[in-house]
Amino acid sequence: xxxxxxxxxxxxxxxxxxxxxxxxxxxxxxxxxxxxxxxxxxxxxxxxxxxxxxxxxxxxxxxxxxxxxxxxxxxxxxxxxxxxxxxxxxxxxxxxxxxxxxxxxxxxxxxxxxxxxxxxxxxxxxxxxxxxxxxxxxxxxxxxxxxxxxxxxxxxxxxxxxxxxxxxxxxxxxxxxxxxxxxxxxxxxxxxxxxxxxxxxxxxxxxxxxxxxxxxxxxxxxxxxxxxxxxxxxxxxxxxxxxxxxxxxxxxxxxxxxxxxxxxx
Amino acid sequence: xxxxxxxxxxxxxxxxxxxxxxxxxxxxxxxxxxxxxxxxxxxxxxxxxxxxxxxxxxxxxxxxxxxxxxxxxxxxxxxxxxxxxxxxxxxxxxxxxxxxxxxxxxxxxxxxxxxxxxxxxxxxxxxxxxxxxxxxxxxxxxxxxxxxxxxxxxxxxxxxxxxxxxxxxxxxxxxxxxxxxxxxxxxxxxxxxxxxxxxxxxxxxxxxxxxxxxxxxxxxxxxxxxxxxxxxxxxxxxxxxxxxxxxxxxxxxxxxxxxxxxxxxxxxxxxxxxxxxxxxxxxxxxxxxxxxxxxxxxxxxxxxxxxxxxxxxxxxxxxxxxxxxxxxxxxxxxxxxxxxxxxxxxxxxxxxxxxxxxxxxxxxxxxxxxxxxxxxxxxxxxxxxxxxxxxxxxxxxxxxxxxxxxxxxxxxxxxxxxxxxxxxxxx
Numbered sequence: 001x002x003x004x005x006x007x008x009x010x011x012x013x014x015x016x017x018x019x020x021x022x023x024x025x026x027x028x029x030x031x032x033x034x035x036x037x038x039x040x041x042x043x044x045x046x047x048x049x050x051x052x053x054x055x056x057x058x059x060x061x062x063x064x065x066x067x068x069x070x071x072x073x074x075x076x077x078x079x080x081x082x083x084x085x086x087x088x089x090x091x092x093x094x095x096x097x098x099x100x101x102x103x104x105x106x107x108x109x110x111x112x113x114x115x116x117x118x119x120x121x122x123x124x125x126x127x128x129x130x131x132x133x134x135x136x137x138x139x140x141x142x143x144x145x146x147x148x149x150x151x152x153x154x155x156x157x158x159x160x161x162x163x164x165x166x167x168x169x170x171x172x173x174x175x176x177x178x179x180x181x182x183x184x185x186x187x188x189x190x191x192x193x194x195x196x197x198x199x200x201x202x203x204x205x206x207x208x209x210x211x212x213x214x215x216x217x218x219x220x221x222x223x224x225x226x227x228x229x230x231x232x233x234x235x236x237x238x239x240x241x242x243x244x245x246x247x248x249x250x251x252x253x254x255x256x257x258x259x260x261x262x263x264x265x
Numbered sequence: 266x267x268x269x270x271x272x273x274x275x276x277x278x279x280x281x282x283x284x285x286x287x288x289x290x291x292x293x294x295x296x297x298x299x300x301x302x303x304x305x306x307x308x309x310x311x312x313x314x315x316x317x318x319x320x321x322x323x324x325x326x327x328x329x330x331x332x333x334x335x336x337x338x339x340x341x342x343x344x345x346x347x348x349x350x351x352x353x354x355x356x357x358x359x360x361x362x363x364x365x366x367x368x369x370x371x372x373x374x375x376x377x378x379x380x381x382x383x384x385x386x387x388x389x390x391x392x393x394x395x396x397x398x399x400x401x402x403x404x405x406x407x408x409x410x411x412x413x414x415x416x417x418x419x420x421x422x423x424x425x426x427x428x429x430x431x432x433x434x435x436x437x438x439x440x441x442x443x444x445x446x447x448x449x450x451x452x453x454x455x456x457x458x459x460x461x462x463x464x465x466x467x468x469x470x471x472x473x474x475x476x477x478x479x480x481x482x483x484x485x486x487x488x489x490x491x492x493x494x495x496x497x498x499x500x501x502x503x504x505x506x507x508x509x510x511x512x513x514x515x516x517x518x519x520x521x522x523x524x525x526x527x528x529x530x531x532x533x534x535x536x537x538x539x540x541x542x543x544x545x546x547x548x549x550x551x552x553x554x555x556x557x558x559x560x561x562x563x564x565x566x567x568x569x570x571x572x573x574x575x576x577x578x579x580x581x582x583x584x585x586x587x588x589x590x591x592x593x594x595x596x597x598x599x600x601x602x603x604x605x606x607x608x609x610x611x612x613x614x615x616x617x618x619x620x621x622x623x624x625x626x627x628x629x630x631x632x633x634x635x636x637x638x639x640x641x642x643x644x645x646x647x648x649x650x651x652x653x654x655x656x657x658x659x660x661x662x663x664x665x666x667x668x669x670x671x672x673x674x675x676x677x678x679x680x681x682x683x684x685x686x687x688x689x690x691x692x
Contacts, residue, residue, distance in 0.1 A: 037681065038685075101522075102523065103522050122519065122521045122522040123522075124464065125464055213662070214521065214667070215662075215663040216663055227659060231351065232659055232688075233354060234689075237688075
């Protein structure tokens with residue numbers, strides 16, 4: 001299980017086209033990265049993706065969970081509806097949304113109906129909108145998933161705490177802020193790990209919608225790694241990119257865990 | 266409430282099944298691993314990228330016909346063309362590779378021969394004396410061995426609907442000035458004159474680069490540039506883009522969003538005027554519409570430059586590691602016969618022309634005209650990736666789509682392109 005990972009680290013120090021023997025270049029791949037404009041775009045986009053995709057899916061998922069936690073008539077239908085996108089494979093999701101984004105497709109029609117016809121552009125082919133146009137369907141799917149995690153967390157909160165807070169005269173906002181959120185700490189760390197891992201490996205949806213294009217404007221580190229490895233067959237450089245992704249994921253998650261431990265002790 | 270909960274549970278169960286169902290085909294495609302066509306002796310594995318419906322059916326007929334001749338039995342394994350392209354290096358380097366592959370002639374085949382991965386098929390060429398000199402050159406590696414067996418070629422041209430041109434009152438242009446005039450007329454009718462399809466298939470833009478470069482700077486310069494002996498920041502390359510800019514306002518703005526198949530539909534539906542494309546587009550066009558289709562040669566820009574045309578050559582090569590060398594060569598020899606190539610032409614969309622001069626192409630005015638254009642050309646080029654390598658193509662895709670979007674930044678685009686290409690040539 002660990003051998004391929006170790007081998008990846010070794011390949012990151014080589015120049016390799018997949019055919020001839022790997023040639024050792026030391027840290028050459030990493031110094032190339034510094035001057036590689038596509039790498040910088042990919043890094044920036046990955047950060048945007050982490051913040052927007054991660055942030056909005058936490059906010060959205062948590063909000064939906066709060067709204068739908070109470071057992072009311074028909075609430076199950078709403079929960080199921082929000083969860084449905086999760087069961088579709090990402091590639092299928094991408095295909096559906098590509099149809100929406102087509103010229104004169106659903107998105108354009110909606111914009112025209114609400115009188116925003118001037119804003120219409122080739123969503124996936126415009127470098128200014130491509131990345132955001134891909135984040136939307138990714139969110140559409142992720143929010144349902146995060147909601148389920150939070151719903152489970154909310155179910156585990158002891159109702160006695162709410163009653164006690166109510167008796168003390170706490171408003172609905174105060175109950176959420178001082179009871180619910182602190183109680184969800186355990187779920188939060190799970191959600192955070194899931195989100196960070198999901199955003200760093202978000203590959204399939206970007207690849208099937210834009211392939212990182214137009215001209216690398218929606219490139220993430222993961223799609224850039226794939227295209228350098230399998231389209232340009234620069235496997236050494238691609239391995240170096242993989243190492244960067246690995247270090248980033250590890251740093252974010254370790255950072256959170258260390259903070260969480262410190263708070264506990 | 267409980268009844269509702271139970272309903273929900275069954276509903277979710279149903280969803281789960283649905284999810285599982287969508288997962289299963291996903292698994293099936295991903296398990297298509299390299300070397301799946303490993304051959305026992307007496308059986309040859311043929312790895313084919315001809316995955317579009319008509320071409321695939323033609324390949325099945327072709328293999329069935331060979332298997333009746335009593336040589337080694339050939340097993341056809343068709344892989345989606347995009348997957349095939351990315352997996353080809355893996356196939357060739359695996360321990361037990363498939364034997365024979367469909368692929369392209371020219372420097373793209375030579376790039377594999379340089380790594381010593383291809384079988385020397387010089388003895389197959391003993392029976393191919395009637396093939397043209399150009400075909401021989403394309404099939405010879407830089408080490409002087411024959412490594413490729415060409416079986417067909419096709420052409421690129423500016424395709425249009427005859428009825429629409431008549432309606433708009435335009436005739437096929439011959440020179441660049443006439444071409445610009447035609448664009449102006451079509452635009453005045455409210456139709457985007459030049460169709461293109463870059464979403465998913467950005468390589469289609471390379472046809473414009475190739476043609477403008479061979480018309481302005483000539484084929485030898487073009488080939489050297491793609492072989493890494495030139496520089497994309499050369500003023501001669503910039504001249505290509507200056508010319509291209511003159512017709513940028515006539516491109517269909519929607520073309521950035523959809524692939525060439527949809528650009529084909531747009532052309533057939535009269536939503537665009539003309540489309541620079543290879544004849545393979547016919548695979549995604551309804552047969553009845555094809556009767557109304559005609560093409561003209563890419564306009565001449567500088568009459569002093571010898572006329573070159575893009576005529577990509579398709580065919581086969583074999584892995585160096587084949588076990589049954591005689592059987593493989595026998596199969597390749599058969600593929601080079603006029604008879605075999607006619608079987609393919611008759612059963613596919615019919616726009617490919619047999620590489621064997623004795624082979625009969627489909628007898629339509631369109632194919633006759635295409636064949637005459639190629640035969641009259643002073644020089645032949647293949648296509649961007651075929652004249653360079655599959656690794657250089659993505660650098661062109663990025664540069665050209667960016668140019669179509671932001672022509673002002675041409676100097677920066679060319680500098681970036683040169684840097685990206687440099688990396689590929691060094692790798």
